[in-house]
Amino acid sequence: MAERALIVRLDQKAPIPLKVAIECAAGELVALVGPSGSGKSTILRAIAGLVRPQSGEVHCNGETWQGAMRFVPPQARHAGLVFQHYALFPHMSASRNVEAALGAVPPAARRDRARELLDLVNLGGLEDRLPHALSGGQQQRVAVARALARDPQVLLLDEPFSAVDQVTRRKLQRELAQLRRRLQMPIVLVTHDLEEAAMLADRMIVLHAGETLQAGPPFELIARPRDVQVARLVDFRNLFHGEIVEHRPEAGQTLVRWLDYTLEAPLRPEFVAGGPVCWGILPAHCILHRRDRPSRGERENPVSGVIGEFVPLGENAAVTMRVAGHADAELQLSIPLHVANRNNLAQGGEIRVSLLRDGIHLMPFQPFDRRAGAARGDGS
Amino acid sequence: MDWSALWLSLKLALATAAVLLPFSVLLARELAWRRFAGRAAVEAFVALPLVLPPTVLGYYLLVAFAPQSALGQAFAALTGGTLAFSFTGLLAASIVFNLPFAVQPVQRAFESVPEQVREAAWLCGMSRWRTLWKVELPLAWPGLLGAFVLTFAHTLGEFGVVLMVGGNIPGETKTIAIAIYDRVQALDDHAAGAMSALLLGISFVSIAVIYTLDRARRHRG
Known part of the structure; x- marks a missing residue:
């Protein structure tokens, strides 16, 4: 055979x-x-x-x-x-x-x-x-x-x-x-x-x-x-533009500038330092900083903002976070409902999350329109 | 009651249905599923007898059947007989004017068999003929039966074309519809009434059968 x-x-x-x-x-x-x-x-x-x-x-x-x-x-x-x-x-x-x-x-x-x-x-x-x-x-x-x-x-x-x-x-x-x-x-x-x-x-x-x-x-x-x-076809929701700052092969990292943040991402030396890049992260890789129990992981790409939408969906809540100082930059998060409740998450509340380093995925730069479906080619 | 006219009508109706049904199955399947150039023209031709006055249809058939015409000569060479004013000619005319009554119900029936059901049959390994026999015909049979009943009843009742093409030859072309006209002309109200009542009964039962079948089909679909 x-x-x-x-x-x-x-x-x-x-x-x-x-x-x-x-x-x-x-x-x-x-x-x-x-x-x-x-x-x-x-x-x-x-x-x-x-x-x-x-x-x-x-x-x-x-x-x-x-x-x-x-x-x-x-x-x-x-x-x-x-x-x-x-x-x-x-x-x-x-x-x-x-x-x-x-x-x-x-x-x-x-x-x-x-x-x-x-x-x-x-x-x-x-x-x-x-x-x-x-x-x-x-x-x-x-x-x-x-x-x-x-x-x-x-x-x-x-x-x-x-x-x-x-x-x-x-x-x-x-x-x-x-x-x-x-x-x-x-x-x-x-x-x-x-x-x-x-x-x-x-x-x-x-x-x-x-x-x-x-x-x-x-x-x-x-x-x-x-x-x-x-990314659009597989419903990858958090897509952003950034800029490659530098590669640190010894640490296995590539640094990406995004808004006011410098994010640590897994090493991707094929992208030119100083050049533009697209990057994305799955909602599940954005970890909420818990008020009741701070942890060491919070130093990993911390980002703060305000809750825009808060929609409980079954066991998880779909949360959008507007990045502080950048009203048009929105991160979609998926947070277990019990965690959301314990931390009293609600619309308008301030939160901090960590973007897990290994969850940050870099893609070739491509201009995209933030309007839904622009790169989606959805025929339905 | 003109029993020979009734017998002739029944014979004509059965012969028409027997010839027309297999032909309708083949033509209606093509019309239902195949997209081909000239499909609209074929459908229009099939439907034409619905709107043409029987005398117009009868006139053209008569011209076509004339002994001098190509068709008439070919028929004479083959059989030695004539088409005009004969039972064979009457049967040929009957087939033409019953086309819409036989083809359209069968076409509707085949159209209601989903394409994917036929494809599923092929993927089960069934040949095209086996698919027709085991899947398409069992699903389309109410349409076939409807076509049979309509053709049968319509042939019994046809008057104009029969008169034009067949004339009024007892035992050869004098159908029951002609016989009724004949009896009325002869002021024989009793015979005309009896034969009319018989045709009325047959027509009523036929239409009732078609509606019942249609309901059965829709219920199952």
Whole structure:
């Protein structure tokens, strides 16, 4: 078996532009993320053989599904696809939906095999229900069982959790995380939910306007986007301009001037001293200085300001801090609600935070407009 | 009651539906799913019998069926018979004027089968024919049955085109609608009334069947 079980290279100008290179190993789950209209679903459809891009290649386990002179029809590809709205056969029971994909199994054994597959997705006992008598989550499970029925060489999931309520979504996501450990084939998941990608994927690929911008482990991508464009796409909220002061290789640090502050950041000698730079930090890397319990960590890039907004969101509070003396410089913080309560955080209150040195991420300078979505290219 | 006219009408209606339905399935699928140049023209042509006066349609068919015409000569060379004023000609005319009644319900039915459901069938390994047989037709069958009923009822009731193309030859082209007209002309109110009541009943039941099917389809969808 080839080391990269699935290799996809697509290149076309119309009807929608595509310029992508995707590889996925056996047993690996790759998430394609990007705004609506970035070509995510089209890529899945091209892998499945439902569309034929102008030029490109699709190889799976050493077999060429699409090449210069070759286009294997979807019937012959052995690709399992879970559609966004499942596309179950409405006139067939759950079991018959799965049996429909068991053409290679002797007829007498199909029903038992379908039952095994439905058990695998926790649907035992509902074999004879018609799709309209199943809940959204149950329908999704039938779709997964049907996609797995042909022993597919690749499993493709097109926003498989978008059509159910949030409680069901979390449940189905946990089930998929469990299920995938038992699957040996490459899995490609299309989603616009970054949390979902981070939770399920081994690698994440960020797409914009049909182009792959960056690929890597989800946390790597979310914490260290390649540039401002990727940062916007992965919803990186604290993005600022600064200036490189100097590099201190002996301390492993690069100093960055930002407003009145000189921030310590991990060493990045590729940026020219004295030159402009973009930098960013995740809200989770901004640590609140607690009034009740000062600590040594407070000497690490301390910044003070006033609370602009304070919005409790579940276990955490989303807090914006206006940097003292710079009304237009706002830091977004995420503070555990119990910490926020103990420190009596409220709108208008003064606070101090530390920007964790290792959390400060430098990117090439690029002018950006502070208006929301300016660099986002959001088509939705 | 003119039993031979009723039998002829039933024969014509069944033959029309039998020829037209398979053809409608093929044409309606293309119209429902394929985007091709001239699609609007084909749809307009199919719908034309809805708006043309039967006499206009009948006139053109009569011209086309004339023994001197290309079609008439080709038919004569093939079968030795004539199209005008024969049952075969009547059947050909019936197929043309029933086009919208057969094609449109089937087209609506295929349009209501989601594209992704067909794609899912292909990914299950089903060939195009197997997909048609196992997925598309089971989902579209109310439309097919509706097309059958409409075609059947409409053929029984057609008057103008039949008169133009077929004339009034007992046992060959004299359908029940013609027979009613014939009986009224002959002041035979009793026979005309009986045959009218029969047609009324058949038409009412047909329409009721279509509405019931449509409700069943919407309920399931």
